[in-house]
Amino acid sequence: MLNFILDVIMVCAIGCVLIYVLPSLWSYLESAETKQDRTIFALTDDGWRIALHNYAPLGPKIGKPVILCHGIAGNRFIFDLNNAPSLAAYLRSQNRDVWVAELRGSGCSGRPGLLLSDYPLNWNFDDHLNYDVEAIIRNVINETGTDSVHWVGHSMGGMLIEAYISRKKPSCVASAVALGSPTDFTGMKTHRFRHVVRIEAMLKIIPFNPFQLLIKCFLPILRFAPSLLSMIVSPENIEWWVVRKISAIGTESVSSSALWLDMARFLSGDKFADPSGKPYLEGIEESKTPLLAISGAKDIMAPQKAVLSVCETSADDCVRESLILGKQAGMEQDYGHVDLLLGTRAREEVFPIIERWLARWDCVTSQECKGTPNRDS
Secondary structure, three states: OHHHHHHHHHHHHHHHHHHHHHHHHHHHHOOOOOOOOEEEEEEOOOOOEEEEEEEOOOOOOOOOOEEEEOOOOOOHHHOOOOOOOOHHHHHHHOOOOEEEEEOOOOOOOEOOOOOOOOOOOOOOHHHHHHHHHHHHHHHHHHHHOOOOEEEEEEOHHHHHHHHHHHHOOOOOEEEEEEEOOOOOOOOHHHOHHHHHHHOHHHHOOOOEOHHHHHHHHOHHHHHHOHHHHHHHOOHHHOOHHHHHHHHHHOOOOOOEHHHHHHHHHHHHHOOOEOOOOOEOOOOHHHOOOOEEEEEEOOOOOOOHHHHHHHHOOOOOOOOEEEEEEOHHHOOOOOOOOOHHHHOOOHHHHOHHHHHHHHHHOOOOOOOOOOOOOOEOO
16 A cells, blocks of 8 residues: 555656656747847836836837737747747837836746745736736836837737726826737636636646646647647647747746636636726726727637727727738738737738837827836846
8 A cells, every 4th residue: 555655656746747847848949039139127016027128129219119018828929939920020120119028927027036036926917907017117118218108918918908098097008909808708608718717726726827837748749739729829820830939938837826817707707807896997988098909810719709899988089999800801811819929921911000000199198107217127
């Protein structure tokens, strides 16, 4: 009996080691660097250092600074993956001053400390909204001397800016673009993303979402799991090596279970609301910030209704527009979740749409954009 118990312990120990070692191995094998000119760190009011990667314009600067923000469990690579379409590089080539932000717990961002500085893994959506977004905008304004900024967010990065402009009226945001950002969760608990709800009990016990590690462990065979793959990309619209690389280095191995529990709450409650039940978009109809919501025609993770409903109401003098990117809109292919940024023709089909929207609102001025010194270099 003792030998059996020892064997079980040994098997479990080996399994745990493999679960942690394999993702690190794939990340090492696929390692790459982004091409920013410099990186600074914005200090949040609760003590986190948020990485801001600056891509300086190639020529005389035009327009307002542009902040690019990733989604849940993502990082800077979604905007600048080596040899793949890069929104950061594209906007820089248009002479824009680009700032790629990494939210707490992602990429180069962390809490100051000698060891395990990002632990415990207990940050949530409100921490990103109340601390990270505020510090990012404040520091970009301080660095550039501008009165307002553009914000382009992918997935949760778009959800955050929509919630932010709902609360901050007026805001320092000249315009916002949300790519594949669901804010209407009605009926989505029967959606494929419902697996987050199914592991809700587990997330209350362990500090991170185990699915992220498992996906990275099985990265080499991800290509042969079409059901899983189609949740994050439209396979015919993206090259396999891009999927492999973004899975290896553009996805964090672990992130806070508290944040994933927030996503489970949105799904199970059919409502994009804080723990008290107050909708994050309450008051967005009064916001003056122009908003462009973009959905992929084949985005399974963020269905069209969930993404575009935010544009149904707006102030009389505010512009809200929505787009569905796919063949019906004249695109070569239907777009999924990740290929909105990394699709084979994203540079030719998606990026110019974003640039035209930004140029349209470069003239917007802010009434409330005086930054205060809060930078940790």
